[in-house]
Amino acid sequence: MLEDKLLVLKCKHGDKEAMCRLYEKYKDYLLTLAKGLLGEQATAEDVVHDVFVSFAGLAGQFRLKGSLRAYLATCVSNLARDKIRRRTRQAQVTDSMNPVIQRQDNPAQNLIESEELTRLRQALNQIPYEQRETVILHLKGGMKFREIAGLQGVSLSTIHGRYRYGLDKLRSLMNSEVEK
Amino acid sequence: MRPAEDIRKLIKNLNDTTSAQMDERVRKNMLQALAESEKTSARTQPRIGRIIMKNPITKLAAVAMVITAVVLIGINQFGGSSAAYAITDMPELLGQAKTIHVKGWTSALKVPVKEEEHLERHQVEDWYDMENGRCRTTGFAMIVMMPDEKRLLVKAETVFDGYYEMQINHSNKSVTFYKLTEFMRSLYIRRTLDRSLEAISLTPEEIADFEKVGQDQLEGMEFDVWEKKTSYEQGGKEEKFVYWMSTILGKIARFRSWEREQKAEGEWRLTSERELKLNVVPPEGVFETVPPPEYTLNNTKETASVHRLFTQPFGWRDSVQGEIAIVIALPNGVAIMGWHAEDPASDSAQAERFEYLEIGGTLPKMCVEIAFGLWPTYNDQNVTYVGRHLAETQKDGRFYEWAIFVPNKDVDASRVLRRSKVRIGLHRDNREGVEAEETNDFYVETVVIQEDEFDLFVRGAMAELSDERVAPADVTYDNVINLSGEIRASMEE
Numbered sequence: 001m002l003e004d005k006l007l008v009l010k011c012k013h014g015d016k017e018a019m020c021r022l023y024e025k026y027k028d029y030l031l032t033l034a035k036g037l038l039g040e041q042a043t044a045e046d047v048v049h050d051v052f053v054s055f056a057g058l059a060g061q062f063r064l065k066g067s068l069r070a071y072l073a074t075c076v077s078n079l080a081r082d083k084i085r086r087r088t089r090q091a092q093v094t095d096s097m098n099p100v101i102q103r104q105d106n107p108a109q110n111l112i113e114s115e116e117l118t119r120l121r122q123a124l125n126q127i128p129y130e131q132r133e134t135v136i137l138h139l140k141g142g143m144k145f146r147e148i149a150g151l152q153g154v155s156l157s158t159i160h161g162r163y164r165y166g167l168d169k170l171r172s173l174m175n176s177e178v179e180k
Numbered sequence: 181m182r183p184a185e186d187i188r189k190l191i192k193n194l195n196d197t198t199s200a201q202m203d204e205r206v207r208k209n210m211l212q213a214l215a216e217s218e219k220t221s222a223r224t225q226p227r228i229g230r231i232i233m234k235n236p237i238t239k240l241a242a243v244a245m246v247i248t249a250v251v252l253i254g255i256n257q258f259g260g261s262s263a264a265y266a267i268t269d270m271p272e273l274l275g276q277a278k279t280i281h282v283k284g285w286t287s288a289l290k291v292p293v294k295e296e297e298h299l300e301r302h303q304v305e306d307w308y309d310m311e312n313g314r315c316r317t318t319g320f321a322m323i324v325m326m327p328d329e330k331r332l333l334v335k336a337e338t339v340f341d342g343y344y345e346m347q348i349n350h351s352n353k354s355v356t357f358y359k360l361t362e363f364m365r366s367l368y369i370r371r372t373l374d375r376s377l378e379a380i381s382l383t384p385e386e387i388a389d390f391e392k393v394g395q396d397q398l399e400g401m402e403f404d405v406w407e408k409k410t411s412y413e414q415g416g417k418e419e420k421f422v423y424w425m426s427t428i429l430g431k432i433a434r435f436r437s438w439e440r441e442q443k444a445e446g447e448w449r450l451t452s453e454r455e456l457k458l459n460v461v462p463p464e465g466v467f468e469t470v471p472p473p474e475y476t477l478n479n480t481k482e483t484a485s486v487h488r489l490f491t492q493p494f495g496w497r498d499s500v501q502g503e504i505a506i507v508i509a510l511p512n513g514v515a516i517m518g519w520h521a522e523d524p525a526s527d528s529a530q531a532e533r534f535e536y537l538e539i540g541g542t543l544p545k546m547c548v549e550i551a552f553g554l555w556p557t558y559n560d561q562n563v564t565y566v567g568r569h570l571a572e573t574q575k576d577g578r579f580y581e582w583a584i585f586v587p588n589k590d591v592d593a594s595r596v597l598r599r600s601k602v603r604i605g606l607h608r609d610n611r612e613g614v615e616a617e618e619t620n621d622f623y624v625e626t627v628v629i630q631e632d633e634f635d636l637f638v639r640g641a642m643a644e645l646s647d648e649r650v651a652p653a654d655v656t657y658d659n660v661i662n663l664s665g666e667i668r669a670s671m672e673e
Contacts, residue, residue, distance in 0.1 A: 014218035
């Protein structure tokens with residue numbers, strides 16, 4: 001936490017090294033979150049790119065309240081939601097096939113990952129976005145339910161419900177995959 | 181059927197890494213945005229200023245604008261009600277400062293003192309370099325010598341230059357050096373903010389108890405006055421802590437404390453006062469570990485012993501000795517405590533006591549037992565903790581027990597657990613069912629860490645207290661969280 005505060009302070013004064021250190025520290029964490037939310041490598045990379053570029057652009061006026069990690073995770077989540085909305089609109093306009101399971105962009109990545117993780121990613125893409133966001137932000141993002149409730153603008157009990165339903169749905173999707 | 185726990189583990193195992201192309205693209209655009217941000221915030225303003233001041237018409241308008249701005253700032257600062265900060269923001273705001281300078285006096289010494297000692301004021305001056313973790317602090321200790329109760333006041337200064345700690349005893353004019361391992365340096369630097377908050381008696385666990393009681397002016401500026409009263413059952417004392425805080429600038433300018441006899445409800449007696457300044461350039465050499473001239477050196481940097489962890493030693497009748505080496509808490513209140521205890525008279529086979537321990541099983545039966553581990557002393561005293569064995573390490577012939585303490589519900593460790601009580605029982609006959617001979621309570625400071633600091637501080641502390649300088653492989657953040665979940669579930673059963 002203290003290290004983050006110092007890095008943010010240095011970024012405010014235009015310190016490039018501090019900015020790069022922040023990127024190094026959080027890039028993989030944020031990419032994992034973004035990919036968990038969006039399911040696509042390329043779009044996830046764009047989100048992480050946009051988060052860091054906009055953070056750097058506003059560094060001069062930035063004031064850190066709370067944890068930087070949670071702040072960046074919130075930025076990723078907001079941008080990912082925008083992308084999902086845009087994607088949904090685009091899908092409606094083009095009247096596409098509306099595929100339920102998004103395929104991985106990078107076949108090499110698929111080979112590296114265990115089969116189980118690949119199935120998990122596919123299952124994640126099948127559950128409603130709000131549930132996916134709750135599960136990912138809590139389990140992978142380390143965010144508290146209260147913080148996620150604030151982010152989604154819903155009550156704490158709704159978040160508990162989304163988390164529980166999300167996990168149940170993931171479990172049943174993955175079990176059905178196994179049974180196949 | 182796959183259990184839900186598996187899904188949770190799988191999600192936690194998701195781990196994507198950025199490609200070199202992405203790194204290059206982000207770095208390029210990010211640094212360009214950073215440079216542009218700096219340009220627009222710093223460089224454009226003087227240029228616009230120069231253009232305005234060259235033109236006689238705009239010059240007049242500029243003067244008028246400056247006057248308006250001064251009036252507006254005046255309204256805002258001297259009578260405005262736009263409260264931007266509350267006292268609960270202070271720890272964070274202090275954490276963002278580059279330096280903190282605390283100056284004032286104290287008369288309250290934390291042992292029973294005589295009336296005349298209350299009236300004596302002792303000067304205090306602390307400097308904190310928040311960016312590099314260096315500090316220079318003043319401390320006092322009142323030593324009461326028995327049986328004649330002769331009192332000796334010791335004034336001491338501690339200087340930490342980032343590598344060495346120099347302790348100056350001004351009473352006997354002597355200096356002692358300590359060197360810090362890499363782990364201790366990280367821990368020391370990590371606790372800089374805690375130490376600066378302690379210097380003004382402002383700790384996160386108590387901060388929510390303050391209430392705004394009015395406003396006051398200091399040097400023509402308006403400050404909110406925040407107050408908290410605390411009464412102590414033992415000694416029948418009541419204390420009052422008051423802070424002058426600017427809600428606009430988000431800084432505390434003054435701190436005062438008072439004390440009175442609770443029963444008599446007599447007059448409040450001023451016991452300490454501090455003035456605070458943030459981001460002041462420290463005097464040259466203030467953080468240098470150079471001994472004052474003509475002071476006796478107890479050792480040198482070359483011969484300095486290694487600084488120990490922030491330990492809480494305990495002992496009985498000159499034989500049983502031990503210490504709580506460190507307590508580290510995760511944000512949800514799960515705490516890990518490293519400690520050891522030996523009884524040279526009867527405790528010759530410690531190894532046997534550690535041989536059959538299991539992760540998550542009962543704590544080892546030693547000459548001393550943790551009779552009541554972690555007892556939060558603030559806010560939520562109804563939290564119940566259960567202690568279980570997590571790991572053990574060995575250093576210099578001592579066995580260190582690393583116990584995990586799990587609360588029956590999630591708690592905000594930074595508010596509840598920073599200072600805890602541990603009840604330790606002397607247990608020479610450590611067979612099952614035999615009660616401890618006697619117990620003692622100890623207060624321990626807890627280092628509250630974030631998830632990403634687990635390896636640095638938890639595994640780091642374990643490695644520090646191990647001959648091989650390696651932490652047990654099983655002790656990972658995920659394992660500790662899983663284990664604490666199981667322990668809590670067993671408590672519910």
